[in-house]
Amino acid sequence: MEPILVYGHPLGSSMGLVAALEWLGQPYRLTRIDLFTEVRAEPYLRLNGRGEAPLLITDRGEPLTETLAIALWLEARDTERRISFAPDTRQADLLHQYMAFLNTGFTAAVGPYWAAMEAADATSEQQAAWRALGRRQVNDRHRKLEAMMGEGPYLLGERPTLADALFVGVARWADFHQAIDPADYPKVAALKARLHDDPAVRFALALEAGEPATSPMLMGHVPLEELARRAAA
Ligand SMILES: N[C@@H](CCC(=O)N[C@@H](CS)C(=O)NCC(=O)O)C(=O)O
Structure with a gap:
């Protein structure tokens, strides 16, 4: 059975993992869910009680959550080293360093912006304060990423890897919230x-x-209800 990735829309971080599956070049399926409604409701909550995407149903039919865990699952199957590097090499260490940086502080920096957008009971003063915090955090992480980057076309050289996949899924959030001036971070x-x-x-x-x-490589979409039925069987 092909692995099935549950990806969220709109603006889901999981978009990067869909690109990674394409770069990997092995058959896969997808399930699409709405991040405002379906992700927080049944039947999805039976698959991931934390109500978050992405989720991977592995080729053994086992659920796996958390972007980093899913990326490492893909890395382990990337025998042709299309999106990763041989274990125990400097390049593999640097790949993991980028992935951790992107999946922690870089992703979380935008959190106050989401809070300001989603907290219906927040005052306008609270929302303004959260947005100001978000702006500071997002710019701090962009400054650090800009300093980490080399001269190659991608984060780790000449081809896109899992680090670029994690980056592309979340980097657009800074633009969505108008948190940065792109000219400040040319790389x-x-x-x-x-x-x-x-x-x-x-x-x-x-x-x-x-x-x-x-x-x-995309063998088709599995409707959410069918995915939940299969998991219950
Ligand atoms: N730690 C998780 C976080 C995943 C996450 O926050 N996903 C967002 C979409 S990008 C989500 O599902 N949000 C829905 C919600 O929180 O209600 C990971 O890295 O996979």
Whole structure:
């Protein structure tokens, strides 16, 4: 059985994992869920009680949550080293360093912006304070990422890897919230533009937008209800 990735829309971090599956070049399936409604309700809560996407149903039919865990699952199957590097190499260590940086502080920095957007009972003063905190955090993480980056076209050189997949899923949040001036972070901006031009990312964005898109590796979408039925069986 092919692995099934549950990805969220709109603006889900999981869009990057869809691109990673394309780069990996092995058959997979997808399940699409709405991040405002379906992710916090039955039947999805039976699959992931924390009500978050992404979720991977592995080739053994076992659920696996958390972006980093899913990325490491993909890395373990990347025998051709298309999106990762041989274990016990400097490049593999640096890949993990980027993945951890991106999945922790870089992703979490935007949290106050989401809180300001979603907390219906917050006062306008609270929302303004949270947005100011978000702006400071997002710019801090962008400054650090800009300083970490080398001169290559991608985070780890000449080809996109799992680090670029994690990056592209969440980097657009800073633009959505108008948290940064892209001109302040030219390497980050160039990477974002390059990745958004990549066929696999364009494919993942099209799926996220609900547009019809096909690829030789995508064996189809599994409706959420069917996924939940299979898990219960
Ligand atoms: N630690 C989790 C966080 C996942 C996460 O926050 N997902 C967001 C979408 S990008 C979500 O499901 N939000 C729905 C909600 O919190 O209600 C991971 O890295 O996978």
